[in-house]
Amino acid sequence: MERLTDHLIVISFDCLSSLDFPTLVELPHFQELLNHKAYCKNVKTIYPSVTYPCHATIVTGKLPNRHGVINNTLLQPGNPSPDWYWYRRYVKGTTLYDEAKKANLTTAALLWPVTAKANIDYNMPEIFANRPWQNQVTVSLLSGSPLYQLDMNRRFGNIRKGLSQPELDDFVLESTVQTIQSKKPNLLLVHFTDLDTQRHLYGFSSVQAHEALRRHDERLGRIIGALKQSGIYNNSTVIVLGDHSALDESKAIKLNVLLRKTGLIKVNKRGKVVDWKAYCKSCDGSAYLYVKNDNDHETKSILKKLLDELTKDDRNGIEKLLTNEELCPKGADPNAYLMVEAHQGYYFTEGLNGELIDTITAKDVKSKKYTVASHGYSPDKKNYTTVLIASGKGIRSNAIIPSMHLVDEGPTFARLLGLDLGDTDGRIIREMLI
Numbered sequence: 225m226e227r228l229t230d231h232l233i234v235i236s237f238d239c240l241s242s243l244d245f246p247t248l249v250e251l252p253h254f255q256e257l258l259n260h261k262a263y264c265k266n267v268k269t270i271y272p273s274v275t276y277p278c279h280a281t282i283v284t285g286k287l288p289n290r291h292g293v294i295n296n297t298l299l300q301p302g303n304p305s306p307d308w309y310w311y312r313r314y315v316k317g318t319t320l321y322d323e324a325k326k327a328n329l330t331t332a333a334l335l336w337p338v339t340a341k342a343n344i345d346y347n348m349p350e351i352f353a354n355r356p357w358q359n360q361v362t363v364s365l366l367s368g369s370p371l372y373q374l375d376m377n378r379r380f381g382n383i384r385k386g387l388s389q390p391e392l393d394d395f396v397l398e399s400t401v402q403t404i405q406s407k408k409p410n411l412l413l414v415h416f417t418d419l420d421t422q423r424h425l426y427g428f429s430s431v432q433a434h435e436a437l438r439r440h441d442e443r444l445g446r447i448i449g450a451l452k453q454s455g456i457y458n459n460s461t462v463i464v465l466g467d468h469s470a471l472d473e474s475k476a477i478k479l480n481v482l483l484r485k486t487g488l489i490k491v492n493k494r495g496k497v498v499d500w501k502a503y504c505k506s507c508d509g510s511a512y513l514y515v516k517n518d519n520d521h522e523t524k525s526i527l528k529k530l531l532d533e534l535t536k537d538d539r540n541g542i543e544k545l546l547t548n549e550e551l552c553p554k555g556a557d558p559n560a561y562l563m564v565e566a567h568q569g570y571y572f573t574e575g576l577n578g579e580l581i582d583t584i585t586a587k588d589v590k591s592k593k594y595t596v597a598s599h600g601y602s603p604d605k606k607n608y609t610t611v612l613i614a615s616g617k618g619i620r621s622n623a624i625i626p627s628m629h630l631v632d633e634g635p636t637f638a639r640l641l642g643l644d645l646g647d648t649d650g651r652i653i654r655e656m657l658i
Contacts (some may be wrong), residue, residue: 225300225639225642225645226318226587226642226645227462227641227642228617228618228639228640228641228642228657228658229312229457229459229461229617229638229641230326230409230410230411230456230459230460230461230617230641231368231408231409231410231411231412231451231456231460231461231614232410232411232412232460232461232463232637232640233404233411233412233447233451233460233461233462233463234282234411234412234414234463234637235378235416235444235447235464235465235507236279236282236336236414236416236460236465236466237416237419237464237465237466238275238329238367238415238416238417238419238420238466238467238496239417239423239466239467239468239469239599240418240440240464240465240466240467240545240589240610241428241466241469241470241607241608241609241610242265242266242267242469242499242607242609243428243469243607244437244466244611245265246287246612246613247434247437248437248441248613249554251311251437251438251441252441253276253381253441253442253444253448254444254464256445256448257444257448257462257464258612258613260615260616260619260621261379261612261613261614261615261619261621261623262613262614262615262620262621262622262623262624262625262655262656263612263613263617263623263624263625264611264612264613264624264626264627264628264653265609265611266609266626266627266628267295267465267466267521267610267611267612267627267628267629267630267633268603268609268611268627268628268629268630269467269469269603269609269610269630270287270288270466270555270603270609270630270631271510271551271554271555271602271603272288272294272295272507272508272509272510272556272600272601273287273466273467273468273469273599273600273601273602273603273608274296274507274508274599274600275293275296275337275420275467275468275599276295276296276309276338277291277293277295277296277309277415277470278467278630279336279337279415280292280293280309280315280337280338281630281631281634282320282465282630282633282634283319283321283336283339283413283631283634283637284315284317284318284319284320284322284634284637284645284648285632285633285634285635285645285649285650286631286648286649286650287554287555287556287631287649288555288556289394289555289556289557289558290316290317290480290555290649291298291315291316291317291443291551292314292315292316293309293314293315293338293482293509294512294556294557295309295455295505295512296308296507297308297309297421299503299505299612301489301497301500301503301594302489302491302496302497302500305354307354308351308354309337309338310337310338310340310349310350310351310367311338311340311341311367311595312338312339312340312341312342312343314338315338317646318645318646319342319645320411320413320429320634320637320638320641320643321333321339321343321344321411321516322342322343322643322644323493323612323638323641323644323645324384324410324411324423324643325343325344325345325538327641327642327643329342329409329410329641330407330408330409330410331345331346331409331410331411331412331512332344332345332346332347332403332407332409332411332412332413333346333347333348333349333401333412333413333414334348334396334400334403334407334412334413334414335349335350335396335414335415335416335417336349336350336413336414336415337350337415339368339413339564340368341367341368343640344368344369345369345407345409346369346372346403346407346409347369347372348366348368348369348373348376348396348399348417348489349364349367349368350370351363351364351367352387357611358386360386360612361377362514368485372380374434374449375462376398376399376402376403379398379399379402380395380398380399380402382393383395383398387495388408389417389421389436390418390436390439391417391438392417392418393414393416393417393418393443394484396414396415396416396577397416397443397446397447398449400414401446401447401449401450402488403452404447404451404454404456405450405454406654408454408500408523410640410641413533414447416443416599417442417650418436418439419433419436419440419448420470420579421436421444422435422436423496423597424468424470424593424595424596424598424600425589425596425599426593426596427472427596428465428470428472428564428597429472429615431634438511439525441472445462447462448462449553451658457616459461459617460617460618461614461615461616461617461618461619461640462614462615462616463612463614463637464611464612464613464614465610465611465613465633466610466611466612467606467610468600468608468610469599469607469609469610469631470597470598470599471509471568471569471597471598471599471601471605471608471630472596472597473509473566473568473569473570473571473584473596473597473598474569474570474583474584474596475541475570475571475581475582475583475584475625476568476570476571476572476573476575476581476582476584476594477511477529477540477541477542477566477570477571477572477573477581478504478566478572478573478574478576478579478581478582479504479511479513479580480503480504480574480575480576481501481575481576481577481579481580482534482580483500483502483504483527483579484529484576486526486530486587487501488500488501488502488503488523488526488527489501489502489503489576490578492508492577495576495577497576497639500515501516501517501523502526502527502561503516503522504572504574504576505560505574506571506572506600507572507600508571508572508599508600508601509565509566509571509572509598509599509600509602510563510564510566510572510597510600510601510602511563511564511566511572512556512557512560512562512563512629513527513531513560513561513562513563513564514559514561515527515561518532524561527561527562528562528594531545531562531577532625534546535551535564536586538567539581540580540581541566541567541569541570541581542565542566542567542570543563543565543568544564544602545562545564545565546562546563546564546565547562548560548561548562550563551563555649565601565602566601568605569577571595571598571600573594582594586595601649610630612624612625612628612633615655616658618640618656618658619656619658620655620656620657623656625653625655625656628653629650630650631648631649631650632650632651632652632653633650634648634650635648635650635651635652636650636652636656636657638652639652639654640657
């Protein structure tokens with residue numbers, strides 16, 4: 225299959241929303257991209273709309289129940305800091321970077337989710353030390369390309385301040401620029417989380433979120449500049465995308481508090497979970513309800529009745545209850561017994577103590593107990609779509625795509641590189657390609 229471009233640069237600005245588009249068109253580097261572009265400002269995301277499933281969908285063209293990454297974090301009941309779906313092994317089937325490697329193309333990924341231990345030439349995976357005895361640098365080195373990461377850390381490690389933003393994205397930016405200049409990869413995947421962080425901490429339309437958008441514009445300018453300085457700009461395609469939007473919230477729902485009171489979760493004297501029959505696994509704006517033993521029909525009956533009753537009163541924050549038969553066609557985890565969707569203004573946590581509903585305070589946010597904006601909601605929520613902007617080689621100029629789905633991105637990116645992702649849930653958006 226003919227390649228339409230020599231270098232595909234995919235830039236994910238986590239939590240970039242369709243509602244940000246009026247701001248983007250006023251920013252100089254986004255403007256430059258939009259002058260020679262195809263774009264869609266109505267990209268429907270997946271369910272649940274959280275970062276790791278979204279990014280796995282982008283590189284596979286499949287819904288979560290097919291690629292296997294059905295949440296950000298693993299089901300580890302009672303663990304206050306569950307492990308994430310960091311590793312490539314969690315993704316079923318092939319990916320964009322796998323197919324690129326098979327075609328002998330040079331690949332690079334910087335903080336792209338679910339790429340730990342992936343077969344990527346220059347890989348700096350998104351993973352963090354989640355055990356007291358672990359060191360962040362060591363965990364990263366062992367999960368990606370050691371020599372490459374050592375070089376980036378030697379050059380730019382002084383910029384980073386742990387996982388705090390905007391310093392982390394500034395480090396990723398400098399590493400991206402250096403990678404473009406020294407490696408000239410055929411496929412580059414880079415993930416920036418500054419905007420997502422600011423929205424979680426300060427709200428969707430906060431001053432801090434707008435400042436993050438401006439920083440992203442500067443980052444985009446630096447990346448475009450690096451492509452030009454490297455002499456590969458005219459043979460490159462630059463893709464800017466978001467994975468999901470976000471909604472402000474002021475109340476946290478803790479269904480595990482009720483499951484504990486009902487005896488479906490058992491804890492010891494220190495409050496640690498020692499056994500469970502049912503568990504609420506948060507996806508922020510939605511949540512899975514798991515039953516430990518699929519043949520435990522008594523627990524299923526208790527759980528269904530409990531949630532049916534809660535859903536009757538809007539003050540409990542539950543907008544909708546989905547059965548397994550209803551959630552599977554949406555692409556969510558087929559192993560979940562039920563799924564609940566939060567009303568706007570609410571989101572789910574896995575807390576075991578206190579009351580069912582907590583009102584979120586500034587102190588809660590400062591202590592990182594809660595956030596004031598989140599995602600994970602149904603893609604059918606109003607004003608909840610994301611965006612895609614494409615510019616450069618192989619892209620049709622001034623092509624406006626009225627609507628598309630996140631699953632369409634992988635097949636379209638594969639076509640640009642002359643690759644095929646096989647049986648996907650999406651389609652190639654040929655309207656944006658030459």
